[in-house]
Amino acid sequence: xxxxxxxxxxxxxxxxxxxxxxxxxxxxxxxxxxxxxxxxxxxxxxxxxxxxxxxxxxxxxxxxxxxxxxxxxxxxxxxxxxxxxxxxxxxxxxxxxxxxxxxxxxxxxxxxxxxxxxxxxxxxxxxxxxxxxxxxxxxxxxxxxxxxxxxxxxxxxxxxxxxxxxxxxxxxxxxxxxxxxxxxxxxxxxxxxxxxxxxxxxxxxxxxxxxxxxxxxxxxxxxxxxxxxxxxx
Amino acid sequence: xxxxxxxxxxxxxxxxxxxxxxxxxxxxxxxxxxxxxxxxxxxxxxxxxxxxxxxxxxxxxxxxxxxxxxxxxxxxxxxxxxxxxxxxxxxxxxxxxxxxxxxxxxxxxxxxxxxxxxxxxxxxxxxxxxxxxxxxxxxxxxxxxxxxxxxxxxxxxxxxxxxxxxxxxxxxxxxxxxxxxxxxxxxxxxxxxxxxxxxxxxxxxxxxxxxxxxxxxxxxxxxxxxxxxxxxx
Numbered sequence: 001x002x003x004x005x006x007x008x009x010x011x012x013x014x015x016x017x018x019x020x021x022x023x024x025x026x027x028x029x030x031x032x033x034x035x036x037x038x039x040x041x042x043x044x045x046x047x048x049x050x051x052x053x054x055x056x057x058x059x060x061x062x063x064x065x066x067x068x069x070x071x072x073x074x075x076x077x078x079x080x081x082x083x084x085x086x087x088x089x090x091x092x093x094x095x096x097x098x099x100x101x102x103x104x105x106x107x108x109x110x111x112x113x114x115x116x117x118x119x120x121x122x123x124x125x126x127x128x129x130x131x132x133x134x135x136x137x138x139x140x141x142x143x144x145x146x147x148x149x150x151x152x153x154x155x156x157x158x159x160x161x162x163x164x165x166x167x168x169x170x171x172x173x174x175x176x177x178x179x180x181x182x183x184x185x186x187x188x189x190x191x192x193x194x195x196x197x198x199x200x201x202x203x204x205x206x207x208x209x210x211x212x213x214x215x216x217x218x219x220x221x222x223x224x225x226x227x228x229x230x231x232x233x
Numbered sequence: 234x235x236x237x238x239x240x241x242x243x244x245x246x247x248x249x250x251x252x253x254x255x256x257x258x259x260x261x262x263x264x265x266x267x268x269x270x271x272x273x274x275x276x277x278x279x280x281x282x283x284x285x286x287x288x289x290x291x292x293x294x295x296x297x298x299x300x301x302x303x304x305x306x307x308x309x310x311x312x313x314x315x316x317x318x319x320x321x322x323x324x325x326x327x328x329x330x331x332x333x334x335x336x337x338x339x340x341x342x343x344x345x346x347x348x349x350x351x352x353x354x355x356x357x358x359x360x361x362x363x364x365x366x367x368x369x370x371x372x373x374x375x376x377x378x379x380x381x382x383x384x385x386x387x388x389x390x391x392x393x394x395x396x397x398x399x400x401x402x403x404x405x406x407x408x409x410x411x412x413x414x415x416x417x418x419x420x421x422x423x424x425x426x427x428x429x430x431x432x433x434x435x436x437x438x439x440x441x442x443x444x445x446x447x448x449x450x451x452x453x454x455x456x457x458x459x460x461x462x463x464x465x466x
């Protein structure tokens with residue numbers, strides 16, 4: 001009988017924002033897998049490093065970040081084979097996910113490859129969406145507000161169309177799309193309602209009004225929040 | 234000097250989905266406030282009951298659920314006065330919030346009344362949004378998907394317009410709006426991509442295809458998830 005693959009959300013960066021369930025699974029994990037960049041650094045792994053057993057088996061997974069898909073698909077294929085070997089040998093595997101596993105994460109690609117042959121469970125986590133709002137000190141949405149999560153790589157026309165009918169919006173993965181996004185927000189007259197939160201709950205966190213940020217690229221983990229919901233009462 | 238008001242998300246219902254930070258603040262709380270219904274029952278309070286100190290001071294807050302706003306405004310005014318007395322006396326107050334305090338929650342109304350005179354902090358929590366996706370075992374969104382959170386009380390025209398341009402949608406607070414919402418989803422040809430999750434992570438949880446549910450009202454804490462994002466790879 002196969003062991004279980006757990007996709008575990010570790011939250012936005014503050015280790016105290018792990019759930020009790022994530023904390024338990026991570027402390028007990030015999031095998032941990034996690035995404036890493038080309039330098040071998042993994043954000044999710046850094047967040048929970050202090051909770052891991054010293055003898056845990058580590059499976060860092062490097063996925064090339066390219067426009068064409070084939071290299072990433074190969075990386076997920078290889079990783080799923082490696083993970084499946086542990087599962088088949090009876091060892092549970094904990095896959096560490098930034099934020100939440102199913103909220104714009106990469107866990108889904110392993111989940112899709114492995115769920116047919118192995119038990120796979122997802123432990124939800126705190127997303128950057130609500131972490132940014134908490135750090136900013138402004139509500140995301142209330143009552144019958146329409147809330148939209150919009151990836152910054154969308155083109156200006158799509159962003160404009162979606163922002164026109166949203167009481168609340170979170171524009172995620174701002175990075176090198178900052179100037180385009182700010183142009184859209186300004187053209188809609190929403191700049192006074194817009195804030196940018198970088199690296200929410202991490203030591204290098206920055207919270208500013210959109211209008212106060214100079215032109216140029218921002219970090220990948222930057223979110224622009226716009227709230228023009230009902231009058232606060 | 235005033236003590237601090239903490240708005241603390243307790244997550245979707247499973248007590249193990251509290252964050253470590255929420256768990257710490259709730260265990261240490263001298264004063265806890267929380268919403269209750271007309272019978273005096275409070276969902277958030279029930280979730281964390283076992284973690285509270287036996288001598289904690291309890292402030293149940295009943296807010297009348299009516300279309301006109303005046304009764305609710307009066308209830309928040311009265312609650313904020315009561316909370317402010319504890320804060321001014323140097324006692325921190327932990328306000329328990331279902332899910333996340335700033336994600337369609339009522340904490341914002343107390344926050345708006347108290348933030349001018351007292352330190353107020355928000356501890357984000359796991360929302361029903363990602364908890365539903367985790368229990369369903371289907372991703373919410375990936376890459377450049379547009380994700381929309383749509384309250385079910387919106388009229389059919391607004392729901393239709395927003396669903397037409399969403400790769401992913403979560404329709405929340407389904408309750409007595411179920412038949413209307415299902416009609417919209419069917420008219421758009423999206424029924425085969427739609428699931429309904431009731432009471433996610435709670436003992437009475439139900440997960441079903443939208444097409445398998447008979448007509449009629451559903452519980453308030455029901456969410457319809459529709460995902461038609463990019464092909465899984």
